[in-house]
Amino acid sequence: MLIIGERINASRKSIAEAIECLDTDVIKNEAKTQVEAGADYIDVNAGTFPRKEAEYLQWVIETVQEATDYPLSIDSSDPDVIKTVIPFVKKNLIINSISLEPARLRGILPLAAEYRAKVIAICESEDKIAETTKDKLRMAHQLVESVTKEGIPLNDLYIDPLVYPLATNDQSAMATLDAIEVIMKEFPGVHTTCGLTNVSYGIPNRKLINRSFLTAAVTRGLNSAILDPTDTQLFGALKAALLVAGKDEFCSEYLAAFRKGRLK
């Protein structure tokens, strides 16, 4: 299970403030805390600063890389930003993300190939929202085709079927869960990943729904997630889900987390 720590995101007020003040301590601390909490990758996002996104993101990248050797997930929807900052990123990075939007495909895939980056690919296009399993699978096929055509191995592809809020479509989580299962079967070697917060948008006690969705997704084959590893209840739910999914031989990861007092 590849955990991408989501906390260094400019949509969070404390992060936006730290970026604006170039407060390295806050950013370094967020990076270290997430690594200690179990993140495999540190996501970095400065997307709320439209004109200064590349400049700020480069500073965040350099700051995080001073704090930890753990690899980064470079999070931007702007291909030009990715292109500007990618030379500053150490090896083994993730690009977060491409979609079927032609500008993102054309702008980012050659960079991913050149830098041998892993790629998160979202089942989304400019003109169509993929709400049903069928639509998500159709887009997954198109993404796989585009990525492999560029010479990027399937093993570096992380497909995010994109879950929509349950508040507006009560079948949205099931459509995503079914898509995860089929994608993992149809494309051996490919990975699936998912952000968790969309699913609970507009409903109270969101974290309970996020945990429930993550649990179900892991038992369908999800093998990566973009989440906050310092959220103790979410982390406990993830460890229990991996155990239930038969992905924790001899319960060893679960027991290690228990001994560290991390199962709530």
Added chain:
Amino acid sequence: MLIIGERINASRKSIAEAIECLDTDVIKNEAKTQVEAGADYIDVNAGTFPRKEAEYLQWVIETVQEATDYPLSIDSSDPDVIKTVIPFVKKNLIINSISLEPARLRGILPLAAEYRAKVIAICESEDKIAETTKDKLRMAHQLVESVTKEGIPLNDLYIDPLVYPLATNDQSAMATLDAIEVIMKEFPGVHTTCGLTNVSYGIPNRKLINRSFLTAAVTRGLNSAILDPTDTQLFGALKAALLVAGKDEFCSEYLAAFRKGRLK
């Protein structure tokens, strides 16, 4: 989702003591509390008193029926006990349970037909433990055949694929989850149910694993469970799982539970 409240079980010390002292208050209180907490059926079990099981179970049945109009799930592995107590049970009961053991099939199915009872049927036989999905499905087929041959409608059948402890077989939960999905597809109208505690036997923080397993099972089609509805975290996990599973139109059950302060 049919919730069978499991608390009135003589394997619990407080219940065994109440039964021995014929303490009606304890039993009535357990019945009422579970109904208030959302149970649809009240399970009653006096199985730890081998020679006095029928006598004690009859007393428990009469006591619970004085406390509530909610229907009962009569829980015994002994066909003779079921036969003795069933005339004292009000309509709409569940018999918990049959298995492929010939004595239980022969002893209980005619009673179930006569009293138009719902039946919980466990994927278990005398000589074989059904650890794999394939074995569970084979037994489910045999159970469906036996039950329908007796004239009991599929709609009254609750198949329990029987989950084994993850501590001894790390694929046991997945085998059960896959079985639930296939059973619900292969036999339209049939129900699936499950006890939750087996899965976590021998592992610390059992309730976390039980919640995780229930969550995954509900998103595979499980539409009944034998559980403690007064366990707030488990109840919250169930409501969230139903929402994620697309079985809570307009999030109305989830929101109602939230307003009552029951989502933890």
